[in-house]
Amino acid sequence: MEKDLDILAIETSCDETAAAVVRNGREVLSNVIYTQIAMHTVYGGVVPELASRKHIEKINPVIEKALSDAGKTLADIDAVAVTYGPGLVGALLVGVAEAKAIAWAAKKPLVGVNHIEGHIAANYIEHSDLQPPYLGLVVSGGHTHLVVVEDWAKFRILGRTADDAAGEAFDKVARAIGLGYPGGPKIDKAAKEGDADAIRFPKAHVHGEEYGFSFSGLKSAVLNYLHHAEQVGEEVNRNDLAASFQKAVCDALVENTMLAAKNLGIRKIALAGGVAANSCLRETLREASANAGCELFVPSPVFCTDNAAMIGAAAYYEYVAGTRSGWDLNAVPNLKLGER
Ligand code: KG4
Numbered sequence: 620m621e622k623d624l625d626i627l628a629i630e631t632s633c634d635e636t637a638a639a640v641v642r643n644g645r646e647v648l649s650n651v652i653y654t655q656i657a658m659h660t661v662y663g664g665v666v667p668e669l670a671s672r673k674h675i676e677k678i679n680p681v682i683e684k685a686l687s688d689a690g691k692t693l694a695d696i697d698a699v700a701v702t703y704g705p706g707l708v709g710a711l712l713v714g715v716a717e718a719k720a721i722a723w724a725a726k727k728p729l730v731g732v733n734h735i736e737g738h739i740a741a742n743y744i745e746h747s748d749l750q751p752p753y754l755g756l757v758v759s760g761g762h763t764h765l766v767v768v769e770d771w772a773k774f775r776i777l778g779r780t781a782d783d784a785a786g787e788a789f790d791k792v793a794r795a796i797g798l799g800y801p802g803g804p805k806i807d808k809a810a811k812e813g814d815a816d817a818i819r820f821p822k823a824h825v826h827g828e829e830y831g832f833s834f835s836g837l838k839s840a841v842l843n844y845l846h847h848a849e850q851v852g853e854e855v856n857r858n859d860l861a862a863s864f865q866k867a868v869c870d871a872l873v874e875n876t877m878l879a880a881k882n883l884g885i886r887k888i889a890l891a892g893g894v895a896a897n898s899c900l901r902e903t904l905r906e907a908s909a910n911a912g913c914e915l916f917v918p919s920p921v922f923c924t925d926n927a928a929m930i931g932a933a934a935y936y937e938y939v940a941g942t943r944s945g946w947d948l949n950a951v952p953n954l955k956l957g958e959r
């Protein structure tokens with residue numbers, strides 16, 4: 620039997636300071652997340668400067684806890700992995716500098732990981748049977764990608780958003796109807812009390828792009844609806860609006876995904892990213908997949924939103940493929956999936 624490979628993974632790309640120890644890309648020995656959400660809520664969104672400062676403050680205790688929860692010391696670790704993009708540059712730099720220092724001091728290999736690849740790899744943690752090729756739908760606060768995972772750490776992007784990411788649309792609409800930050804979970808909750816067929820919002824089509832997404836038109840439609848109601852003095856049912864908006868987002872995401880599965884003859888679909896925690900999206904995609912005879916993989920909500928276990932999972936497959944980062948590893952805020 621081959622030796623186990625234990626990776627210490629670090630994630631600081633946005634507003635979660637996170638560290639985890641992951642064995643062989645699948646087994647989470649520890650998963651520590653310090654979320655900064657409460658601090659940013661006051662400002663209605665993530666303040667990059669504050670995020671960086673909080674990462675600096677929290678990164679050491681978070682890593683220490685991840686090691687001790689796993690019953691490990693740095694000497695037991697086989698490699699150090701870190702998210703180096705995409706994300707907020709100042710936030711990324713904290714994790715990258717920390718990972719370089721630890722790896723150098725402990726004489727361990729360093730593996731830089733793409734955050735979006737990490738989201739997709741979150742599926743490996745609880746689905747030991749999942750392996751490429753499969754279709755991946757990554758929906759987060761910063762990204763909306765439909766990709767073919769052709770092989771371990773090999774991706775082909777089919778479609779992405781032309782404007783806002785799905786999570787961004789959730790956050791902006793939530794702010795417009797006074798639900799606050801982060802909008803996704805709040806809309807999800809309000810929608811449970813509302814009627815999804817109450818308001819008909821336009822479906823976003825991207826001209827000339829079969830699998831493309833666009834959410835800014837939908838967001839504008841919601842804002843127009845609110846303005847109109849205000850002008851004519853009509854009270855808006857926020858639960859109905861949340862449910863109708865959420866349905867429009869889910870329908871667009873699910874339609875493109877199922878079309879790609881059909882056209883490409885792929886029967887395995889994996890959902891990932893913060894918006895993958897959305898109950899409507901999970902249910903709608905589960906139903907559509909079952910109807911089309913496709914197998915659907917979805918991470919538990921804790922592995923959907925930002926965490927370091929997913930970075931450890933992705934790092935394992937990168938490590939096995941031979942990926943090693945040098946001491947010149949830098950933060951790449953707009954790093955694309957599949958690029959190094
Ligand atoms: O993946 P993530 O934690 O960070 C990024 O990489 O962007 O995603 C955060 C996004 C936020 O926009 C948040 O509103 C959204 O995921 N989100 C949700 C839900 N939980 C988090 N959106 C819809 N429904 C949810 N339950």
Ligand code: ZN
Nearest residue numbers: 759893924925
């Ligand atoms: Zn993320």
